[in-house]
Amino acid sequence: MGKEKVHINIVVIGHVDSGKSTTTGHLIYKLGGIDKRVIERFEKEAAEMNKRSFKYAWVLDKLKAERERGITIDIALWKFETTKYYCTVIDAPGHRDFIKNMITGTSQADCAVLIIDSTTGGFEAGISKDGQTREHALLAFTLGVKQMICCCNKMDATTPKYSKARYDEIVKEVSSYLKKVGYNPDKIPFVPISGFEGDNMIERSTNLDWYKGPTLLEALDLIQEPKRPTDKPLRLPLQDVYKIGGIGTVPVGRVETGVLKPGMVVTFDLLA
Structure with missing residues (x-):
């Protein structure tokens, strides 16, 4: 029997419309985290609304909406496996969710994937003074997410398409900002991709x-394995509570210390 894969938590961040949902949805689908029949059903709906370019984002958003309405769905929805890791996307893309979940410290990620819009105007908006590329990168570092992967997205829509010059320009400018924030850009892979x-x-x-560097999947496997204090008492700060039909009330959170196994009896302490 092979060694069990290490579990890591990933947060996807970036400026609005940078392609966070599309990239995340496509990645999870490609790696088997979404049933093909489910994605085909939502793809058809997206096509009927003339939103073909939104098909992966559409799938992600529709499934998220189902979960929030309390409909029973596969709880492995936001999970996928790489060669080395068992990954969970702990945060649906979105500025408000990121702040709420990260600042409370209940879902701190092991690695942030920063999605950057490489198109003309798109990159400039994100890296501007009020852009979310800057804001999210700063928040990630401030809140303890020390590992990062940068994805230069929408390379199929640069001028010219798949432009190395545009990629080099983005890497230079983003690296400069990340260094100011506190990251070491030499240790951050910049992967040119098309999430769609x-x-x-x-x-x-x-x-x-x-481009001679790693793919996004390979970059995820290059994440340094997080150290888990499994020898300490169990501590699981609650992030949320879901009410799922046919199952009941399900508390959700990340095990910060100790070990949690099926069948264990646990006690929740309410802090004043």
Whole structure:
């Protein structure tokens, strides 16, 4: 029997419309985290509304809405596996959710994936003084997420398409900002991708043959394994509580210390 994979938590961050939902949805689907029949059903609905370019984001958002309405769905929805890790996307893309979940410290990630819009105007908006590329990167570092992967997204929509010059420009400017925040940009992979077309997400893309670094999937496997204090008493700060039909009330959170196993009896302490 092979060694059990280590579990890591990933948060997807970035400026509005940078392609967070599309990239996340596509990645989870490609790695088997979403049933094909489910995605086909939502793809059809997206096509009927002339939103083909939103098909992966549409799937992600529709499933999120189902969960919030209390409909029973596969609780493995936000999970996928790499060669090395068992990954959970702990935070649905979105500025408000990121702040709420991260500042409370209940779902601190092991690694942040920063999605950057590489298109003309898109990148500039995100990296501007009030842009969320800056804000999210600063929040991630401030709140203890010391590992990061940067994805230069929408490379299929640069001018010209899959432009190395545009990629180099973005890497230079974002690296400069990340260094000011506190990150070491030399240790951060900058992966040129297309979250919609799938370039460099799982497999190396011939459209980006000038790029010699890791794909997004390979970059996830390069994350340093987090140290878990399993020898200490169980502590699980609650992030949320779901009411799921047919199951009941389900508390949700991350095990910070100790071990939690099926069948264990646990006690919740209410702090004043």
